[in-house]
Amino acid sequence: MYHLIRWLIRKWRSRSAAQTSAPAQTPGAAPLTDEPAPDEPAPRPAGPPARRLTSPPVSAESKISGAPALSVDGLTKRFGDRVAFQDLSFEVGYGEVFGFLGPNGAGKTTTVRTLGTLFAPTSGSASVAGLPLTRGNGAEIRRRISIMPESPGLYLRLSVAENLECFADLYDAPDPRGQIDRALRAVHLTDRAQDPCGALSKGLRQRVALARALLSDPAVLFLDEPTAGLDPVAARDVHELIDDLRQRGVTIFLTTHRLEEAERLCDRVAILNRTLRIVGRPEELREQMFAKSLTVRTREPLPEPDQVFGGLPAVDGWQADGAHGYVIAVSDTQIAAPAVTRALVQAGADVLSVGESRHSLEDVYLELIDEDEEAGRR
Amino acid sequence: MSISRRHVRAIFRKELREYRHNGSIVWTMAVIPLIFLLPALIHIFGVAAGSGPSDLLLYMLGIPALVPSVVAAYSVVGERQQGTLEPVLTTPVRREEFLLGKGLAALVPSLAIAYGVYAVVVACVELFADPGVASEVVRWPEVLAQLLFTPLLAGWSIWVGIAISTRVGEVRVAQQLGALASFPSVLVTALIAFGAIPASLGLAIACAVLLLLLNGLGWRVTLAAFQRERLISGTR
Numbered sequence: 159m160y161h162l163i164r165w166l167i168r169k170w171r172s173r174s175a176a177q178t179s180a181p182a183q184t185p186g187a188a189p190l191t192d193e194p195a196p197d198e199p200a201p202r203p204a205g206p207p208a209r210r211l212t213s214p215p216v217s218a219e220s221k222i223s224g225a226p227a228l229s230v231d232g233l234t235k236r237f238g239d240r241v242a243f244q245d246l247s248f249e250v251g252y253g254e255v256f257g258f259l260g261p262n263g264a265g266k267t268t269t270v271r272t273l274g275t276l277f278a279p280t281s282g283s284a285s286v287a288g289l290p291l292t293r294g295n296g297a298e299i300r301r302r303i304s305i306m307p308e309s310p311g312l313y314l315r316l317s318v319a320e321n322l323e324c325f326a327d328l329y330d331a332p333d334p335r336g337q338i339d340r341a342l343r344a345v346h347l348t349d350r351a352q353d354p355c356g357a358l359s360k361g362l363r364q365r366v367a368l369a370r371a372l373l374s375d376p377a378v379l380f381l382d383e384p385t386a387g388l389d390p391v392a393a394r395d396v397h398e399l400i401d402d403l404r405q406r407g408v409t410i411f412l413t414t415h416r417l418e419e420a421e422r423l424c425d426r427v428a429i430l431n432r433t434l435r436i437v438g439r440p441e442e443l444r445e446q447m448f449a450k451s452l453t454v455r456t457r458e459p460l461p462e463p464d465q466v467f468g469g470l471p472a473v474d475g476w477q478a479d480g481a482h483g484y485v486i487a488v489s490d491t492q493i494a495a496p497a498v499t500r501a502l503v504q505a506g507a508d509v510l511s512v513g514e515s516r517h518s519l520e521d522v523y524l525e526l527i528d529e530d531e532e533a534g535r536r
Numbered sequence: 537m538s539i540s541r542r543h544v545r546a547i548f549r550k551e552l553r554e555y556r557h558n559g560s561i562v563w564t565m566a567v568i569p570l571i572f573l574l575p576a577l578i579h580i581f582g583v584a585a586g587s588g589p590s591d592l593l594l595y596m597l598g599i600p601a602l603v604p605s606v607v608a609a610y611s612v613v614g615e616r617q618q619g620t621l622e623p624v625l626t627t628p629v630r631r632e633e634f635l636l637g638k639g640l641a642a643l644v645p646s647l648a649i650a651y652g653v654y655a656v657v658v659a660c661v662e663l664f665a666d667p668g669v670a671s672e673v674v675r676w677p678e679v680l681a682q683l684l685f686t687p688l689l690a691g692w693s694i695w696v697g698i699a700i701s702t703r704v705g706e707v708r709v710a711q712q713l714g715a716l717a718s719f720p721s722v723l724v725t726a727l728i729a730f731g732a733i734p735a736s737l738g739l740a741i742a743c744a745v746l747l748l749l750l751n752g753l754g755w756r757v758t759l760a761a762f763q764r765e766r767l768i769s770g771t772r
Binding site: 278297300312316327 | 540542545546547549550553554557618619620621622624625626627628629630764765768769
């Protein structure tokens, strides 16, 4: 099975290399103009939400039309000889939820810190919320963005309200009381405002950190593992809040290890492993990484599979998958699936199932990271 | 570049709130003055009238030299260890505003303690000591020196403490180094108080000018030492 998938990938890549003439990017990266289609809604959580989180309103000035919210060109960060990330190039549009995935140590947090003006890039350029990423623009960029680090970093002896008051002043909030109230309502913590942060659970602290990030009414919100340590209900609340922020035009740069979360929330995702491995919409990445295939299950093994599958329209090859299963590489499932089904019936096979192979974002991620590990061993 | 008073006030107020909620900081600040207060009072009440003018109360200048050093040494490295520094540095606050807020939060309580303890000593001497001794110990030049040198000594200790705090990776190390760095100031005031170095107007002016210069230098060194990238990444 593994070898078949690798064969399919190689086959697809050789075909796409011949067909496309995309501009040269970071190895493996998709073209930079890969903006989400406006008429194509992002996947939404299924089922009616038990309670709907509402994010504070985003001011009109925080959404700057024209330029992308984030534009990164050949950005590299080194600490001495150690490369944190290298030659990153991508763009993120306003109102887009952009997932940033990668293994531990891939450079995700360093990227966020660099775009958040905490670190100076070693080379390359970027613009954040409409401003070039330069030393002189640091304070102004930080005024337009908000970063929620992985660790909440709250003053544990101070109350929730005292924590937020401090940050409302640091963000020059024009209506600190109102903004604090709205942020607390957004994360359902109004009744805990006077509690010391040290007395809150990890999940509640995470919510306070999220409220703190909303105080500045940001144009770009960087969320570093926002649902880490949250129970499923709290995580769902955060997902709804992200959806709500997206609808209000806030750009969200989401760093996460939860691939199903990224698949569900993000308009596009990037996979980073020191260099940018790939950028695109989750469904595009699946198509890029994995050739189309059908999975067939029969009650008994086929005596002559070559005779059954050989020569069928849109079928490129096949391989056994277990004793009674077959994975069939196809160029078009709409043509191949009926043909395969008919051929199986004509061969007298007892067909249990014929289905299109589905690959998740996790498959894409693991494939790329495995490739890197393999290349590292060579 | 302008300094935002609101940002400075936000840091300052947050620090004061933390003091209020953290008993150990208050106790540390309260115990150090006792070390200076008790020996001074014992000595004054043991002195006979007519033994001549004394600069003994200058010994109290050790309080503003020592008290803020512990708090200042905690200011940056403490936030790093708590994990609270990064969120603050992601806001529009400038390092000047952050450091001024931190510095003020160490200065204000230190001045209050130093002046308060001095006032207590003067009141005790005026009320309970032999009138002859009181007139020899409490004199206007010493009172002026106390008023003038208290903020200068505290300022120097604060900048040294914060500069140390930006460079080290551990709170205890920072506090030990901060206390150690304030000892030269304490030593000089003690030597003057006990007559080893004769107090004079010229010496007072020279010391004031030196401390002013040191405060300016301390501010610049602290500002240069405070680098967001190094503080967050932990690199040297």
